[in-house]
Amino acid sequence: MTTDRSSTDFQLSACAWVVSAGLWTLASAQAQGIYACTDGKGRRITSDRPIVECLDREQQQLGKTGIVRQVVPPSYTADERAKIEDKQRAENEIKARAAEEKRRERALLIRYPNQVVHDKERAEALAQIDEVIAAVNKREVALRQQRKEVETEMEFYLADPSKAPFWLRRKLEDSDKQMVVQKRFLDEQAQEKLRINQRFDEELAKLRQLWPPTAAATGGSAVKR
Template structure:
């Protein structure tokens, strides 16, 4: 008997609490709806449970289907990824401004980077000239065996083969350095275009 009375009292209290709450929302047509219980027309959007004094006691999130939840989660992930990309871009921009506070600093580093590659290219060209001179000497020695090249000594043949391999190697290396020079120049061009925007954005703040 006592247990039944307690349960009945609990149900009565819960009912009174529910009666003291007002649910409100704005439906898909823009109508403001209020009710003493959760509103079925607003299951797809937030609802607020308010007390008798008008204060918000609880914000009830939308009740989504599984497909709707998946779409919402996908949208949230996309937004989070976008925010992460923007944050990373801001970080890179700050680092770029710290490294290159002015056009003069950027141009100086550009020239230094390209000069280093030019030095390598000059060394390759010098090596090619040396190999070309060596090839002339080898060809001169082969003149003695012009009538019958098969009689040329093995060491001379190896010397000629090695010269050809070295020439081919230098040509490939030179082509790689030329491509590297273009890549570095392009990187500095892209950086400069970005930096010009960042420097311009700083001008009002520095005035």
Template sequence: MHARDNGKPTRLLAAATFLAATGFCGALHAQSQKPEGASPGIFTCTDARGRTLTADRPIAECSDREQRELNPSGSVRRKVEPTYTARELQEREDRAREAAIQAARLTDERRRERALLVRYPNAATHDRERAEALAQIDTVTQAAKKRIAELGDDRKKIDEEMEFYKQDPGKAPGAVRRRLEDNTQSVAVQNRFIGEQEEEKKRVNARFDEERTRLKTLWSPQNGGNPR
């Protein structure tokens, strides 16, 4: 039997009933083998032009779309998946892989949100931890500034010794010149360290700002949160 356009769904059931009534017993070929003794079925699909087609075997015009195999009574026996090219199979695999990645990302995001909410159940807790993090940075910054002040006092002593050689600094004792060089390098190191701490404060504030944005949603009454 060749695929034909029924036009109306009611003709499909009539065709199936007719085949059964007339004792149709030709072998039907499908994409998977039917159980031994299974009754003949009929395939149906809607092709790319919108036509409803039926046949006693998988329909070539619908190889790119799902088909249904009907029992003689008109009920659906099974669904036949489209026949995919190698490229189409690869595209399906790529889409499935991307969907799995997105699902994993969503699961991870939900996990991190739950952990964030446990750590910061309200705004006060979040504010307190931000203040503590910034205070720690300020502590090490103050230590660096104190060290710079100490190096400044040492520099005054070194300059006093170098005063005797201001006409020709090259005649200053090697030990004095090394102290001057070490002092200059140490001040540079401490200033660089202070600059790094200022950048760290910016990073800490940026992190807490980002968390705050996410937490506002988690704290919202709709989510049963408590922003206080």
């Protein structure tokens, strides 16, 4: 019977100690009060701990009744705080760029699971340009024929081209302009083919770093440029 009473007393003492410790912790937290300040943007901020946005200025520590208990001096100067914010902003930008790069890599792998698919899309893109060039070249043949006919008519006015009828001179000018436009368009299509190949070359170099060896090995087909 004595043993049971001693055990009970010990348990009660332990519980009392735990309750006392909890009350002390709660009282300690309440004793710290609330921090309040106005940040550099004019916002009034309150928190149960020192406020990061106000480390460059004074913070008021309020009691639970709202009375100012003490004033916490600045932890950083305005310049120091600006430097910290700039550093944090730069770090966030680096993380954002890295996350965006990861997103693009995932999208690239989904679109091109292996080199066969990538080569096929390159070939299709180049084939579309070749079709346009073929149509332009066909048009150029017709323009050269028209030009030949105009020059034949102009042979009667070689001594003095100014005496040629207005409609004939206008036809000759239009022919010159169309030939210039034709050449410029063909040059643009040649440049577009270069851009397409450059884009696919850059993608391929990136994909070869991302593909597993088996995916890269399934490609390798030659692409006509």
